[in-house]
Amino acid sequence: MKIVIADDHAVVRSGFAMILNYQNDMEVVATAADGIEAYKMVARHQPDILLMDLSMPPGESGLIATAKINEDFPNTKIVILTMFDDEEYLFHVLKKGARGYVLKNSPDEELVTAMRMVYQGGIYIHPKMANSLVREFVNKYQTTDESDPFQILTTREIEILPLVAKGYGNKEIAEMLFISVKTVESYKAKLMEKLNLKTRPELVEYALKKKLLDF
Numbered sequence: 001m002k003i004v005i006a007d008d009h010a011v012v013r014s015g016f017a018m019i020l021n022y023q024n025d026m027e028v029v030a031t032a033a034d035g036i037e038a039y040k041m042v043a044r045h046q047p048d049i050l051l052m053d054l055s056m057p058p059g060e061s062g063l064i065a066t067a068k069i070n071e072d073f074p075n076t077k078i079v080i081l082t083m084f085d086d087e088e089y090l091f092h093v094l095k096k097g098a099r100g101y102v103l104k105n106s107p108d109e110e111l112v113t114a115m116r117m118v119y120q121g122g123i124y125i126h127p128k129m130a131n132s133l134v135r136e137f138v139n140k141y142q143t144t145d146e147s148d149p150f151q152i153l154t155t156r157e158i159e160i161l162p163l164v165a166k167g168y169g170n171k172e173i174a175e176m177l178f179i180s181v182k183t184v185e186s187y188k189a190k191l192m193e194k195l196n197l198k199t200r201p202e203l204v205e206y207a208l209k210k211k212l213l214d215f
Contacts, residue, residue, distance in 0.1 A: 001025060001026055001027070001047075001048040001049060001115070001119045002027055002029045002045060002046075002047040002048050002049075003020055003026055003027065003028045003029065003047055003048065003049050003050075003051060003115070004028070004029060004030045004031065004032065004038065004041045004042055004045060004047045004049075004050045004051070004076075005017055005020075005028055005030075005031045005032070005050075005051045005052075006031070006032040006033070006034070006035070006037070006038035006041075006050065006051070006052040006053060006056065006062065006065070007031075007032075007033070007052075007053040007056065007081070008033050008034060008053065008055075008056040008057065010033075012053070013031045013033075016028075016051065016081075016111070017031065019108050019111065019112070020051075020111075020112070020115065023112060025116070026112075026115065029045045029047055030044070030045050030047070033056065034056040034058075034060050034061075034065075035052075035056060035060030035061055035062060035064055035065025035068075036060045036065070038050060038052055038062075038065050038069065039065060039068060039069055039072075042069050042073050042076050043072075043073065046073070046075070046076065047076055048075075048076065048077065048119055049076065049077050049078070049079055049115060049118060049119060050069060050076050050077070050078045050079070051079050051081055051115070052065065052066070052078060052079070052080060052081065053080075053081050053082065054080055054081070054082035054084060054089060054093070055082070055083075055084075055211070060159075061159075062080060062082075062093075063089070063092060063093060063096070063158060064155060064158065064159045066078055066080070066093050066096040066097055066098050067096040067097065067155045068155075069097075070096060070097025070098075071097070074097075077099045077100075077118050077119065078093075078097060078098045078099060078100070079098070079099060079100030079101075079102060079114060079115060079118055079124070080093050080098045080100060080101045080102065081102050081103075081104055081111075082101070082102075082103065082104060083103065083104050083105070084211060085103055085126070088150060088151075088210070089211075090125070091151070092151075092158075096155070099118045099122075099123050099124070100114045100115075100117070100118045100123065100124040100125070101124070101125050101126055102114050102124065102126055103126050106126060110126075150195070150210060152194060153191060153194060153195075156177075156187055157187055157190060157191040157194070158212075159177065160173060160177070160184065160187050160188060160191065161191055161203070161206075161207055161212060162207050162212040163176065164188055164200070164203060165200070165203050165204045165206075165207035165208075165212070167200075170184045170185055170188070
């Protein structure tokens with residue numbers, strides 16, 4: 001299987017590449033430092049699997065890239081590699097098309113197993129997170145409570161939220177994302193309304209709580 005690895009730390013990319021290239025049935029054909037570069041490498045190499053870190057500051061995050069890559073390159077299966085054993089992240093990346101969720105502190109053997117399982121058409125979730133999926137399934141049919149507002153944010157709103165929290169102005173965000181200032185203003189207003197937030201300090205606190213800021 002052909003693999004692309006995306007992580008913002010070069011030493012991490014090298015380490016995982018060494019582990020995977022050691023396997024007889026795996027070949028790392030490219031690496032990337034953020035979501036934008038990951039998209040380019042997937043477009044160029046058409047890998048079977050993209051192994052991608054969830055948090056890659058200051059570049060595009062794995063959460064944003066997952067949705068874009070899954071939509072444009074559905075034949076490339078995405079395995080998320082992360083430090084976060086957070087069920088909200090798990091639900092989001094699965095909804096955006098990821099086929100695997102592996103914690104970075106997992107043994108090498110688990111990563112290899114996950115890659116093979118996903119390559120063969122399965123879905124791999126770290127055992128620690130499996131209970132979260134069961135609870136979500138049960139709660140779906142046992143409660144009528146409103147969902148966490150974070151769950152209804154669009155991909156673009158999730159992309160803009162941490163940039164606003166970090167203090168970037170509308171023009172700066174527009175230039176980063178290649179959209180108009182007016183579009184940025186519209187997305188900001190919508191996400192603030194959805195999250196029921198009034199001020200930037202409230203947004204910063206919310207972004208920290210959701211682990212969307214990584215300085």
